[in-house]
Amino acid sequence: MLKLTGTKFEQLPVSGLKWVSDLQYFDGPLVSYFRHARTDDAYIKYWVDCDDDIDRWMWVRVTENDILRLSNKVETLDRVIPRKCQDDFVYFVDVGPKSQSVVLIYITDIPQEYTPDKDAVLSPERTNNDKTFPILIEEDLEPQDLTDIPRVFRQAYSILYLLSPKHVVSREKFLSHPWRGGFSSVHFYNEVESIVPDRAQFAFQKIQYASPGFMRFSLDRPTAEMVSHCVGLISQRGSEARRAYHSLGSYIHTNKLNKLKRQDPGWASHKTELVRRTKALLESLEIDKPTEVIAMAPRPFEAAKIARSIFKRLNKLATFQEDGLITLPKD
Amino acid sequence: MAKSAPGLKYAEEMANYDDCPPPDCNGYDGAAYRWVFDPITHKCFWPHGKLWPNQERTKCCDGWGLSFFVSAETAKARFLAIIKSNRNAYKKLGTHLAKGKITPTHGLATEANSKTGHFTLFEHAGIRLRDEFQIIEPLIV
Numbered sequence: 001m002l003k004l005t006g007t008k009f010e011q012l013p014v015s016g017l018k019w020v021s022d023l024q025y026f027d028g029p030l031v032s033y034f035r036h037a038r039t040d041d042a043y044i045k046y047w048v049d050c051d052d053d054i055d056r057w058m059w060v061r062v063t064e065n066d067i068l069r070l071s072n073k074v075e076t077l078d079r080v081i082p083r084k085c086q087d088d089f090v091y092f093v094d095v096g097p098k099s100q101s102v103v104l105i106y107i108t109d110i111p112q113e114y115t116p117d118k119d120a121v122l123s124p125e126r127t128n129n130d131k132t133f134p135i136l137i138e139e140d141l142e143p144q145d146l147t148d149i150p151r152v153f154r155q156a157y158s159i160l161y162l163l164s165p166k167h168v169v170s171r172e173k174f175l176s177h178p179w180r181g182g183f184s185s186v187h188f189y190n191e192v193e194s195i196v197p198d199r200a201q202f203a204f205q206k207i208q209y210a211s212p213g214f215m216r217f218s219l220d221r222p223t224a225e226m227v228s229h230c231v232g233l234i235s236q237r238g239s240e241a242r243r244a245y246h247s248l249g250s251y252i253h254t255n256k257l258n259k260l261k262r263q264d265p266g267w268a269s270h271k272t273e274l275v276r277r278t279k280a281l282l283e284s285l286e287i288d289k290p291t292e293v294i295a296m297a298p299r300p301f302e303a304a305k306i307a308r309s310i311f312k313r314l315n316k317l318a319t320f321q322e323d324g325l326i327t328l329p330k331d
Numbered sequence: 332m333a334k335s336a337p338g339l340k341y342a343e344e345m346a347n348y349d350d351c352p353p354p355d356c357n358g359y360d361g362a363a364y365r366w367v368f369d370p371i372t373h374k375c376f377w378p379h380g381k382l383w384p385n386q387e388r389t390k391c392c393d394g395w396g397l398s399f400f401v402s403a404e405t406a407k408a409r410f411l412a413i414i415k416s417n418r419n420a421y422k423k424l425g426t427h428l429a430k431g432k433i434t435p436t437h438g439l440a441t442e443a444n445s446k447t448g449h450f451t452l453f454e455h456a457g458i459r460l461r462d463e464f465q466i467i468e469p470l471i472v
Contacts, residue, residue, distance in 0.1 A: 019387070026409070026424060027379035027398055028386045030417045049419045055386065077416050097385055113418055120415035123447075 001049045001056060002113065004092055006105035012059065012093055013102070017043055023071055023122045031077065031122060033067050042067050046081060048092070048114040058114060059091040068134045068214050071124050072329030077116040082107045132205060133224035136327040137213040146207075149320060150215060153227065154202045155189045156313040160230065161196050161223045165288040170197060175296045183297075183305040227314070228328040230285050234311070234318040241284040245311045248277040248304055257301060267299070274300040281307045285314070339438065340454040341395040344380065351392035352453040355442060358435025359452065363399040364406040366425030369466055375425070376460045396441075396451035397460070403428060403467070405448025410470050426471050431464035 016037035023044075024031035034043040042064045049056040058081075066084050069075030082090060085107055092103045092114075135149060161167060162174035174195050179188075196202070200220040207215045217224070234241045251273060252258060260266060275294055282290035287310075297303035320326045345351040367375040374382065380394025400406035406428055413420045433440070437458050443450040454460065 024413065024416050026413055026420075028383060028423075030413065030420060032387075047417055047420070047423075050423050055383075055423075095385075115418075117415040117418060121412065122416060123412060 001051050001054070001094075002111050004103045004105060004111075006092075006103040006109065009091075009102040009104065011100065011102060012091055014043075014059070014091075021071070021124065023067075023124045025124075033071070041086075044081065054094045054096045056114075057093045057095065058110075059093065061086040065136075065208060065210075065212055065214055068216070069136060069212075070122055072134060072136070073121055073123075074136060074327050074329055076118075077120040077122055078118050081116055082110050130221050131218050132216055133219055133221050134214045134216045134329065136329070137209070137211055137215065137325070138327055139211050139323075139325045141209075141211075141325060145320070145325065146209070148316070149326060150204065150217070152313050152316045153217075154193065156227045156230070156310065156317065157202050157219060157223055158189065158193045158196050159310055159313075160226050160287075161200055161220060162192060163287050163293065164223060164226065166222070167200075170195065170200075175292055177296070179296070179298055179302070183302045183309075185309050188306065188309065225329075225331045227317070228330050230314050231318045231321060231328055232330065233285060234315050235322060239284075241281065241311060242315075244277065244281040244284045245308065245315075248274075248281050248308060251277055252301075252304065267301070271300050274304050278304045278307045281311060285310065338455055340456045340458065341378065341380075342456075345392060345395050345453070348392040352396070352439050353392070353441055356439035356453065357442070359433045359437075359440035359450065360435060361401070361433065363401070363431055363433040363452075364403050365397070365399050365429050365431070365464060366406065366410060366470060367427055367429045367464065367466065368425055369427045369469075371429060371461055371464060371466065373459075373461050375429075376464075393451055396453045399433065399440075399450055399452055401443045401448040401450065403430070407470065409447055409449065414471075421471050426469060427466045428468050428470055429464040430467045431460065433460075433463075437463075 014036065017034040018037055020033045020035050022029045022032050029045070030047045032045045034045055035041070036043065042062050044060045044062055044067070046058045046060060047055065048058050060081055062080060062084050063086065066075065066080045070077060070080060089104050089106050090110065092105060094101045135153060141149070162170050164171065174192070177191065177195065200223070202217055202219045205216045205218050207213070233239060255270060257270065278294055278300065279290045282293055287293060293306070294300060294303040297306060317328065321328055339345060339352070376397060378395045378397055379386070380390060400409065410424070413424070433452060436455065437460065438452050438454040441451045
């Protein structure tokens, strides 16, 4: 192991650090996230070296924003350690079977061997206990954006939760819900959110309003990642979802279906085409068994409106992301 | 206290944890790849709970299993990813890639991760995996 020269301590002069999660783990932790119990400061405990008896770790104080970006793979470790360290120094701790020694070293004196290689992406293993998800803020947001982004995300999250084949009971409850009258998106999403079970309800945990900053929510993480995935489907070049959305909208517009009276006998001639185009839109968003979703609505026209409303919410998030205002982490 | 896992090499230690081995473990039958040192010693097949008893969070069910990969490609990809984040990790985890064949007689295996190809084997008592594996290439060049 390299000889380290710096200010020595008998023990780490920071106490009250609580383990939160491992950001890199293989047969033991290699990069871990700790929080200070009193100040709430974020620390990374980073494994750097060993010999037959001793493991050497580096303690680095960072920001929670950096932790979120690392753990969601939108930031590489070499861009955080050591350059994003919140102090001018780090601590190296040598841990042996019976003793430990601590050395404070200035960031500029950290041996290169003890820093991450370029573009080092961490692979944190998600546990079933991980019920949080961040939206990362990349640029200054307008006050209206701060309201719109979580609202739109919540609506997209809630509908995708209920449509997931993994949530059999909730999906069944949603598909058998007695929808009445025409389609009003406010009414629809209020009801949708009320059907999501308490354990998966979307709730605000924390916002750090800065650029970069973050909003953090408690929710069902796999569904949140599904939202992010669907946003990606819309954003990709030659998006099938965008094509299907415009195809359905074009049919409604060309045939003036928004102005057609509910009792008009002309609806019968549009049923097949509305179902076909709605199904194509739902399939492009990888929604399971779209025919069941279409059958849930009173008529194919309402089903088309529901499908279009899902796309609109995802597309709004895609626009925020394409404009560089936010990043939605992917699995 | 969890149920014991009779017949496994570390049944006594594993009895301290719930669902250990995990209930969905099965026999694995096929080629397997593991990071080792050159020359291969028995220590290359010690579970990390035994190898580093004082290390944090190795005192868990996985601590009494051995890490393998289903292919050389997945084994090398994971190794390279870890070496990028922790340059000296080879000193702890291995310097060479070894290949062997694992059968259900060797123990109970978790389902291989579909992305990383990683799985954990909980050895049966009396198994000597060192004799079943040969080095096929260095991981550090």
